[in-house]
Amino acid sequence: MSEPTLVVSKIRAGTVIDHIPAGRALDVLKIIGLSGREGIRTAIIMNVESKKLGRKDIIKVEGKFLKQQEVSVIALIASTATINIVEDFKVVKKFNVEIPELIEEVITCPNTTCITNKGNEPVKSRFTVVSRKPITLQCSYCGTLVFEDELHRLIKV
C-alpha cells in the first residue's frame, strides 16, 4: 500500500477502512452510522492516489473496533473496501466486505407506496440480495427491485 502524500497520522487503535471508491467516504460513514457528533476522532481522506483503484478514499476511526457484521453492509456502495483493525499502531486483523443476505434499515425503498415508507408504523425496510454482481436487491415488502446504480441515493441518513 503506497502511503498517500496527504499526511494523516496513524491511529494507535481503531479501524481503518481503506480502498473506498473515490468520493464515497461520506456515504460509507452514513452507512456505518457515524455522524461526527459522537465525539469519536475520525479522519476522512478523500481522492488520494491508489495503485489498485487509481483514486480512493480512506476513513480512520480512532478507538472504535468495527465488527465484520457492522461493516459488511458497506459493500453495497464500496465493494472494494478493506477493513484493517489496528492495535498499538499495528494492523492485527484485516478483512474484506461482503453484502449480507438480508439488509435491514440501511436503505430506503424507492417505491413511495411501500408500507416501509408510510411513517408512523413500527416497520423497518428490509431487502434481500437477488444478485451480487451487479448488485440487485429486492424489497421484502413490496417486491421492488433496486439496482446498483441507484443504491447511493437510497442510503438512509
Place this chain on the structure above:
Amino acid sequence: MSSSFMGRDVISILDFKRDELEKLFELSDKARRLVNRKLRILEGKVVSLAFFEPSTRTRMSFEVAAKKLGADVVGFSSEESVSVAKGENFADTVRMLDSYSDLIVVRHRLEGAAKFASEIALNPVINGGDGRQHHPTQAMIDLYTVRELFGGIDGLTYAVVGDLRYGRAATSFIYALTLFKPSKIYLASPPILVARPEVTSLLKSRGIDFEELSRLDEVVGEVDVMYVTRVQRERFPDPSEYEKARGAYRITLKLLEKAKRSLKILHPLPKVDEIELQVDSSRHAAYFLQASLGVPVRMALLAMILGGEL
C-alpha cells in the same frame, strides 16, 4: 390433508407450491358441492375483514365464504372505519383485530401492508390485495377457473392484457402461472403500463417463455386464455394517449373473429368498457363463471387454514 395450510399466512401466490394449490383446488371442488348448505365447520371462529381500501366484491366473497362455513365475521371497510380515518396507525389496528379474531383478511392501498400485518398478528393473515402488488386469493380463483375450463393449467398459451404495471390481479396471475408450465405468456399493455421489472425478471429466472406486446390482434389466434384487466384513465398524463390505449386493448367481437373457438376470456371484475358488452354472451366469456368460483375457493382456503374438515 390440509397440514401445510394450517395456521398459514397467505401473502403472495409465490409462497405456494404447485402441489399445494392442487390440493386447494381439490378441496374447492368439494366446497362447490356444499356451497348451498350452511356448514358448521368453523363454528366459534371469528374472521376479521380489515378493508383499509374499499372493495365490494372481494369483501363480500370472503364474508359469504366465512359465513357458509359457520364462522362469525366482523370488520370494516375504509369508509366506515372511524379510527383508521382518524389516523390510528395500521399496526395498532391489526393488533386489536388479532386479539379478538382467529384470522384477518387485509386489504390496503400500500404494497407490503399484508406482509407487515402478518408479522404483527399472531393469527393467520390473508392478503386481500395490497396496492399494485399481490392478490393471492384472486390468483387462486383464476387458476381454478382455468383448470375447470381446460382440465389443467399447463401447456396453454396465455395473454395477460391491460394494466400490468399497477394491476395487482394481473401481476398475481402472472406470478401464479410461474408455478405451472404455460406454453407461452403474452403480456399486452400500453408502453407506460408494462409489467414491472420484478415480474419480468421472475419470468426470466423461471425460464417461462413470454413476450411483451403493444398489440394484441397479431397474436389473438394463438391464445387459449386471455386475462383482461382495466386500463384506467388516471394512469395517463395525456388524455389522447388514454383514448388510443383504450381502443388498442379493448376486447371486441371483431377482434375475437381471429380467435380460437376454444379461447376463454377471464377478468377479475368489475369491468367497465374494456370488454364489449356483446362479448358477454359469446362462447369466450368465462368471467362470470370465474366470479362464481370465488366463494368456494375461499371456503376451501379458510377451512384449510383454520383446520376445518370440509
